[in-house]
Amino acid sequence: MADRPLKELGWKTPLEVARKPSMNQIAKTGICGIMDPISPGIPPGSDTATLTLLGYDALKVYSGRGAFEAIGSSVKVLPGDVAFRCNFATVDENLVVLDRRAGRIANEDASKLAESLQKIKLEKPLDAEFLFKNTIQHRAVLVIRGPKLSTVVSDSDPGKVGEKVLEIKPLDDSRKAKLTAEILNELLQKFHNVLKEHPVNKERVKRGLSPANIILCRGAGTVPNIKSLQEIYGIEGACIAAASLIRGVCKVAGMKLIDVRGATGTPQTDFMAKAKATVQALKTHDLALLHVKATDVASHDGNIKQKIELIERIDCMLRYVLDNIDLGSTYLAVTADHTTSSITRNHEGDPVPIVITGPYIRRDDVEEFNERTCAKGGLNRIRGMDLMPVLMNLIGKTKKFGA
C-alpha cells in the first residue's frame, strides 16, 4: 500500500491520492506514526515483514522463504526438509527468461502442469523425494525431502527478464549443499523437459499466451524454530490471507488459517468476504490479521491507477470492519508490510504509515492516513518488531519486565 511520491500523481503517493474515508476516520480517532518493518532503509521481503509484524526478530529467526510458502499452501514441511518458492515462467530455447510469471498463468493451467510434474521420478539413488504444488497463478512450491539436504544453495531464478536461468550451486563446501544442488538441477531439467512439450503449453501458445515452460526456484528455506503467539502472549490468532507466504508465516506463528471463498491474493480478490471473515474470527480469537496482497501486485506491475483503485477497495473493506466491531473494546491497527515503489517496482526500505485506534489510545491530531501525515503522529517512528508488544500492551497481554 505504501509508495513513494510519483510524478504521475503530481508528486503525491497513491495513498495520498486515493479516496479513503474509512482510513481517515481511523487516523482521526487513533494514534499515527511511521514504521520501519526491519530498520530504516532495509527493504523487507513479505516473509520477513510479516514475521516482524507478528513480533519476531526476523534478523535472528528467519530461515528462508521457501518453507513459509510451502506451509501456507498446505504442503507439509518437516524439520530438515528444504523448501523453495517457485515460479512458472517463460524462457526461449536458450533458457533466457522472457516472462518471470508466464503471463500470470491462470490457476487452472498451472494445476494441470503441476500434476504432470509431480509424476516425475528422481533417478539418482539419493534417498530424496519431492513435492511440487502450484498455489496462486504463477506461484508454486517445491519441497525436497531426504536425509542429507542443505538450504545453502543458490537460486535458479535470475530474478530478471532477459537473463539466463541459473544453475543451482552449493554455497558452501559441505557435501549436503553439493547434493542438494545436484538433486535440484536434475529435477529442474526434467521439469523443463516435461513442460516444453506439455499440451497445456501448446494450447497456451495457440491462444497467444506465454507458455509456462520452466520452473524457477528461489529462497531455499527450512521451518524456523520460533515460539507461537500462544506461548509468547497467551493469545489465539487468526489469519485472513490468501497469499501462501503470509499464511505460512502465520501458521508457523501458531495462528489459525481461515479459508475465505473468493479470497485469491490477486486484485480480483473478494475484499468483502475477507472483511466478514475477519469480523467473524474476532468473535473467537484475540487477534485477527487481515492481509491484502493486491496493492503489492499492482506496484510490482507498475500499475499506479490500479493501485489507487485497490486502496479505495481496501478502504471499503475497512468500512465493513469499522461498522461491525466494537471500538470500545477492540483495537484496530492499519499498516502496510512494506513500501513497494510503483516506479522501481520493488520493495523499498522506506517506512510505512501506521495507525492504531481503540479505547484509551493517546489520540493525536493527524486527520488523514498516508505516508507523510502519519509521520507527524503520536507514535513517531517505531519498528515492525515493536508493533506486537504495543498492541499486546493495549489488550493487557504483555508481561512486566522487572517488578
Add this chain to the structure above:
Amino acid sequence: MADRPLKELGWKTPLEVARKPSMNQIAKTGICGIMDPISPGIPPGSDTATLTLLGYDALKVYSGRGAFEAIGSSVKVLPGDVAFRCNFATVDENLVVLDRRAGRIANEDASKLAESLQKIKLEKPLDAEFLFKNTIQHRAVLVIRGPKLSTVVSDSDPGKVGEKVLEIKPLDDSRKAKLTAEILNELLQKFHNVLKEHPVNKERVKRGLSPANIILCRGAGTVPNIKSLQEIYGIEGACIAAASLIRGVCKVAGMKLIDVRGATGTPQTDFMAKAKATVQALKTHDLALLHVKATDVASHDGNIKQKIELIERIDCMLRYVLDNIDLGSTYLAVTADHTTSSITRNHEGDPVPIVITGPYIRRDDVEEFNERTCAKGGLNRIRGMDLMPVLMNLIGKTKKFGA
C-alpha cells in the same frame, strides 16, 4: 506521572488536566520527546525503569528486584545473598489474601512486628541466616544468607486479593533452588505463627484495622554486577528518593543516597524538603536524581483526583528547583519512569513524556509538558537507556566512539 487518556477527564490524561506552570515553562525552554523506558509496549518495573534511566541495559544486567529493595533499605546484601521484596499482608484462616498491604500499615506497627520476626531462629541445619526489615508502610525486605542459595525460586505472593498464599517452589532442578525454597517455606510459616498471635495485630483488629498476619515474598534477586556511574562517566551522583527500591538501584550505580527528613515515598511526602535537598546536592555532585513515588501510588490505587493533585505538588517542587539552580550552567530533565494506568492500575508499556532544558539545547516549539504534546518535540522518540548518554553528552562527560 504518565497515564492514558481517561474518560473521567474527558479523555485527557492527569498530566494534561493538572495545573503545572513549572513543567510547562521547562517544556517551553527545552527540547521535548517521548521515551520508551525499555522498548515500545513493554511495561517496566520500577527497578528496571530506574536502571535504564541511569543508562544500564536492564535486559542484560537485571538480577531481580529483591536486592535493590534491600540495599535501598540500608540492609547489606553481599554477593551470593538472595534478597526478597516483601509485603505485610492480611490473610484469613485459609491463607486466602484479604489485603495485600495490610491496610497500608503504618511504619510504627510494621517496625514492632519486624522486630519480633527477626528474633525467630531457623531450625534446619542449613548454614543459613536471615535479615528481615520493614521499610515504608507495608513494604519490607528479607535477605537469606548461606553458602548454597539460588534466586531461581517462585514467589509466595499470589499478587491478587482472593487467592491463596503460594508455596515457594524451586524453578529449576538444582539442589540450591530446592534448599532455598525449603528455607523460605519454613521461615514464612514461622513468621505467620508469630504474626497471627502478635499483640500489635490484636490491637489493630480492635481498632478496626487489617491485621498484618502474613509476610508475602516476591522477586528473588542478587546484587547485579554493574559498573558505577563514576567508572562509566566519571561523575558523582546523588539520589533524592525515599522508595527503597529506587534508592537501592541508585546505590548499586554508585550514587550517594541523601536522607531527607519528611521524604516518605508516600503521597504525604515533603516535596519541598526534597527540592531543597536536590538543590543542595547539586552543589557537590554532577548529577542529582530526584524521584517522587507518590503519583505511582495514586495510580495503583486508581485515585485520579489524587494523582492530579500530586502532579501539581510536583510542579510546585520543580518551581523551587527552577528558582534555585542556574540554567545557564545546569541541565534539568523531567520525565516519568513508566506509565501507570489509573484504570488498569498497572504499569503499562506506553511511552512517557520527557523534556530537557539547559544551555545550548536545540529548543523546540512544544509549549506544554504532557504525553501528547511532547510527542511532537525535537527529541522524537528515544529509549530509556539513551537518556544518560544524552545528558552526559550535554555536560561533556561522554567519550567519543572512534577517533
